[in-house]
Amino acid sequence: MWTDTLNSTQVPAEVMRKWQEIVDLLADILNVPSALIMRVEPPNIKVFVSSESKGNPYEPDEAACLNTGLYCETVMNTRRPLIVPDALQDEAWKSNPDIKLGMISYLGVPISWPDGEIFGTICVLDRKSNEYSELYLRLLLQWRDVLQADLRSIATMQREIEQREAKIRRLVDANIIGIVTWNVEGQILDANSEFLRIVGYDQHDLLSGRVSWVDMTPPEWRDRDALTISELKNKRAVQPYEKEYIRKNGGRVPVLIGVENLEGTEGQGVAFVLDLTERKRAETEARESERRFRNMQTELAHANRLATLGQLTASIAHEVKQPITAALLNTQTAQRFLTRQQPDIEKAKKAIDRAVLNGMRVSEVVDRTHALVRKEPVRKDRLEINEAISEVIGLTRGEALKNGVQVRTQLAEGLPVIQGSRVQMQQVMLNLIVNAVEAMSQMSDGRRELLISTQAEADCVLVAVRDSGPGLPEDAIERAFEAFYTTKSSGLGMGLSICRSIVEDHGGQLRAAANVPKGAAFQFTVPINSDCPA
Template sequence: MPHSIQVPPETVRKWQEIVDLLAEIMRVPSALIMQVEPPNIKVFVSSESKGNPYEQAETAPLNTGLYCETVMKTRQPLLVPDALQDEAWKSNPDIKLGMISYLGLPISWPDGQIFGTICVLDRERNEYSDLFLRLLHQWRDVLQADLGSLATLNQQLEEREAKIQRLVDANIIGIFTWQQESIVEANDAFLRIVGYEREDLVSGRLRWTDMTPPEWLDLDFQQWMPELKRTGRLQPFEKEFFRKDGSRVPVLIGVADAEEAAKQGVAFVLDLSERKRAEAEARESERRYREIQAELAHANRIATLGQLAASVSHEIKQPIGACAVNAEAGLRWLGAASPNLEEARQAFERIAKDARRAGEVMNRVRGLVRDTPMNREWVQINEPIREVIALTRSDATRNHVSVRMALAEDLPPVQGDRVQLQHVMLNLIINAIEAMSAVDDGPRELTISTGKAPGAVLVTVSDTGPGVDPGNIDRLFEEFNTTTAVGMSMGLPICQSIVQAHGGTLRLTANAPRGAVFQFTVPASQNGVTSPGAAQ
């Protein structure tokens, strides 16, 4: 009902200013706003003017013939110039207070229910001019507008409370109200989350502090409660509660207080058990996926080396053969009638040089085969690229592919795994050579270039092979997919995962007039600091 709506303090202060102004303008000792509270009538606001006998919150019983009582009953303005000269008003109780003249108007709620009156009273005869009556009407309209706003606000609050109550009753989310450290009310959803019965709640044994594990309780009092006192609410955060059986349940909880001291309020609780279980399963799946991916990457490196066998064999045969020739020459110089030590020394120097060359080839191969975790280091990208080109040069020659390098100078270093970056280059180069081996007309050209990109180093591998159908570009990066009769179905997905692990991107575009262009970026050092997305 409207008469149950509480008028807020700021509105009361505004109305006080109105009655004080009325008393001053109309030069009367008393200006009042009266409120009906059956079975009484109450002085809601009283002017602070001199000689005013009415005190705020003073009450009088209805049905005693008061001026205001008549206005509220008739809902009409009332003017009494002099009650002492009017038989109808000689017994009015207000006369006992010396108030013999009266002017008042009814005040109503928007739905028509009576709130009370606004009136002025005088100890002397007072006709109250039409100007005063219009002034009273204007102030009455202000008061009724305030009541309209309060009624609208009250309706909104009631609707909001109804929605909240429906939410509580729906048991979609756990809700409890608390005072100090006790839980005073809770819905069934919350009780299910923590495993308690309603009898436990009614008994008063539920305390949120007892239900909170010690490490979370420390956080509650050190962080969350001070913030609640400061802001009046807590954005949802994760914590744990003890269930009745002693087990723990992870929850997401949001809190709003009901008073400034944060000693009582409401909390909304969501059970995170299923989400945490799903996250754990996802982490395990991700771990297993990474293991499988590492195994596949290792297998792919070995498969790649199978294709490099001929090239590696050729690279090693040359220095080994040279070692044999120089060894025989050295022995001849030493076995001569007059040994030529200088010629023998030069022969052995050539043997040492060729042996180192063979060793370098084997080290490159060993680095690609070795299954080791990512080793972050600062790398000048051109150096490992040159090594891979050296490994694949014989394979390119055998397939009649000309290799051109366009490696930019003064590139910033990148932070990453040298071997893994070489593995990416090896896959891209072998794929390009393999693709061009099927081309019967036109040149077979492989171009490897490096350059700068915003915050990164750009590596490009372009060929003049048959190219790739635009519709197959995305599928090329899918695991176990290949568009060639021979080749590495896992190569490109692994290349992509390696580049992404380094914080870069790998993409494929068409070459002009034919062929394919693979480009990948690796975040570079900027003034000694790695770019965002680089190694963490």
């Protein structure tokens, strides 16, 4: 399979120009009418590069069938150099097709890919009898080595490109959120399985062109989409917004969508789509009955995670898109280094290494998001709290930067391992960090600082989140943990209530207080063992 890929690999233009110089020099030095690089493309062998020498009858891309007795076939079959001084005087070569072109003498050597498969030959031909000295054979072998070095670089580049594309495709196919590329005319150019699931279409519909951004958008939402397109002309991204899609079956699905321009293209963009069906259902049911959701806490906690991650859609998209773009640029840089007249393998390797690191960075972001999105039974295991907190900080980094918030950490070293649910502890941190960032984003002046700290205290681990925002009014400090109480213009007011329930379920306590000199401070304890006081 890899050999099939290499056989169809295009040789870069810079390398082709170098190879043209090689065959021209060979024809000139050996004083022959024809110097060729042949490439096998089963069932044919074709003239890949032909010298621009006087009297050369071979044209580039001219092909001949294999098994016709060509000189080059013998070279490829034996994988050894071949010298034919005069085919007219040799019974074995009298029927050679090249004689019809007047080429009666031949010197050629095989060219191989790095895996040993035959690429073709490099050869010279003459209209007169020619013994071709040992010196000429050595010269041809030297040029052959140059060509094979180029093929090694091409094969390495091809392998890295395919690995990068496969990694990016795996990220798209991870199906954590819907991902779709589109153009300003409303056409869907590509979409992953999660997006197709959301709107109820399949790959066949996508390939046939039946999936249209405009057709799927209800009339009342089209003005909002038009505004998004207009905003994208002035800036690369717009704030995520809620809308609905018309599914293939005629039903509607609520979504949260973040949109960005696609770099390097004109009039195209990428959208990240989160299905809000579960969140909307949870909101409706939560308003109907507080008691009901006091008894289905796990379900509501999951919906709250989805809602919080929904707010972070643009930041998560940026965290994924930035290293993908960097990986692409590094791969293109490696390609340029490899296709120079004198390939710079070392610099190309460093560029490819950077591309791999960026791919790993994307994978880490996807893994963190996936862990928080999936719904699974609560399980308390041994947990390193600092590591869990650091992952959430990484996930919310883009949101903090977007809102001008400086995040500092004071995570104590050597903290004891606790018993707890990693996902639930991360949900608590996610809510507290997002709330703090959102509170500070409303400030018109002053420094926006977020300090996250951990420390050992008695038989507990103490975690604190302190911000420099407007703080909480005195009468709102305790009410902040009441279900459905909120100081925001939107939201259910369930986040802090769920956080307190999670902490108390772990045997700890969550408190709020004023920060000094300004802002709010939230801190919670998690016991190292069951004897820890709340």
